[in-house]
Amino acid sequence: MLEQLELFSRYLTVDAKFPDNFLIDQPCCKMVLEAIRYKPYSLQILNQLKLPHQLEYDDITGSEDGWNAIRDMRTRGAPAIAIVAALSLAVGLHVGNLSDSAPEDVSAYIVKKLDFLVTSRPTAVNLADAARKLKKIVESAAKVDDNDGAAVVMAYCDAAAQMLISDVSDNKAIGKYGAEWIEKLAPGEQVSVLTHCNTGSLATAGYGTALGVVRSLHAKGSLKRAFCTETRPYNQGSRLTAFELVHDKIPATLITDSMASALLQLKGPSDRIVAIVVGADRVAANGDTANKIGTYQLAITAKHHGIKFLVAAPRTTIDLQTKCGADITIEERPGKEMTMMKGPRFDGEKLDVNQVEVVSIAAEGIDVWNPAFDVTPAALIDGIITELGVVEKSKNGEFDLTFAMEAHNESVKPSSIGGLYAA
Template identity: 75%
Template sequence: MVLEAIRYASDHLQILNQLKLPHASEYDDVASSRDAWHAIKEMRTRGAPAIAIVAALALAVELTTPSTSHELSEVAEEVQAFIFEKLDYLVTSRPTAVNLADAARKLKRVVEKAGAVSGATGESVTRAYVEAAEQMLVDDVSDNQAIGKHGAEWILKHAESGEDVQVSVLTHCNTRSLATAGYGTALGVIRSLHATSSLKHAFCTETRPYNQGSRLTAFELVHDKIPATLITDSMAAALLRLKGPTERIAAIVVGADRVAANGDTANKIGTYTLAIAAKYHKVKFLVAAPRTTIDLGTKSGEDIVIEERPGREVTLVKGPRFDGASLDLEQVETVSIAATGIDVWNPAFDVTPAELIDGIVTEVGVVEKSDDGVFHLETLFDGSSDSIKPSTIGGL
């Protein structure tokens, strides 16, 4: 059974506190946009898909909570202004994630449309918002499954020929059910390969400094009984060089926090390094991201603002005490692993240039470069981009 990162029923929202993983599974209540803002900022919930859905649903819960609904005006325009203010606030929790901003823009359009209906009331505007936010959660899994299917087929198509082909793949950060409403994107591709007995072995990087790979991805792979091995980030190039039956990597598949119009991709720090290594070793490099992640308004990676995180994430590590034989989950300690006083640079993401990317897989298929070496991502959109779709990508 796939892990649930988000639990939602009517007016009740809970998130799996991913700071406690992999040693404890605890769910936190999210009852307001303020709760969601802090959960996203503190990385208790993470992954561009999940944070967009959590933000949207948190405001839905807030709007339907009696203490809030009693205070809201019956005037449609005033409720619309309230929703707009809350959405703008939620976007500031993770400015790099285009999915969150994209979801906010689309939800605003839903609210505007509801408010423009003759006889619109504050209640009707609220209802329109809540239904749209809930639809994001419903649609997320189906989009992820489509991404997984298209990505798996693409990797097998480009793998060495032979009967009963099985491939080994490498992934970075966490892009599975813990980063989405379910199934996942890059890890959804791995899951799809495994489901069709086409996966020989999966490798995941630890993903320093926040260790999403070792804490989250490894946890999910073990949970789903997928054959997998954890490596440190600095081992990736050496792994790509190996030629053994298990170690020979057919592809690297990663998520994305934002894809620019030219295909430049912002993702968890360390992705760029993997893409360089893949190019040298002639290993396919695939970005798994829904169309909501593609920002045609951002021309290239140079226009993407990179979030910088606190230096203590690099210099400190936290975990339960190990007594030499077992873990004591009641004794959580923070340990310094760096020289006191050293300066730290801690960008949350890096940008991988389009020329290092072989394909971008979305819920409608894989886009490859044209003969002129350019991604034409605009062809993915047929005028339906205003529909409310879930965010289903990697990121932090």
């Protein structure tokens, strides 16, 4: 595991050579942004609140730091939240004095910390799912004869580190299957797609889910242009997705959230805008999907304009215990995120990144409703892109997502195999 992590860390920053059996296939991951830097005993996250103007990494020294980083949205995106939470506890365990404790005491301590980390953000299912699996691992390790506290700590840390490595492999598979499905909409032609919020390297361990599909289309020469929404009020699209697209030299155009319908009406299929591809924080058993606020209205306009609407998410984001979207808890954020904006000072010619200012953009005293997510009904979704393939609706118009149960019963993250295209 230590050797694999060292290779993974080098992989994201240099053009290195890797053994054929290494989990990550190098061509599609080369030079992606590194939002999570982890080595045993050390974790750093790219502070996404300072993007796109400053690249600054924050040290995470334990679960409290991890909880605060997730809650403050210095790190965000459903897969990344789960990984940062798990690794923050791993770092804290390394610097703690638990090795001499009884294995059952170490297990109880880890379980308590995982419960605490799950409270950081309630909507994304990945964190709760990862915590449940990690609990099973440490509880099993504590019951093994001759295992001491150090063995339980090691079992947890190895499992948490594996999440980081496996997530990239899953994302690459999502990108591959999503790109192939979209290419069939316009055989032999370049296509354009629209995406919402940020679902790339900054929201995952690397490569991305919905943005991974965009990356795969671009790598194959099939992408004409990517359109990204600003994603108010936190502007993940304009700050983060646009930053990744520029970084990767992918042809792209930024639009405001309110321009999407006009874009599809004016350019739509005639300009080969064939799909809207978004990520997900939770997919209910019936296919209803919670994602960043603004997703629902995009699904409505896609249906009206005859454009495919796709959700890209690993199987662990599919929550079979949640029957439908009405059962998903929607996080509400502070109103000041809508009434205030923060950014570096612009003197008319250049930005001064050392002078960050907060400005008011709303009438003082106005009431604010600021849900972070909305739910898109399954009826508006044409396909769910997973690491095993694109799931389409059956003839009765329903998604069969029961195959995701396997992912929730595996160790921490599933391995990617084959393709799945539901009839």
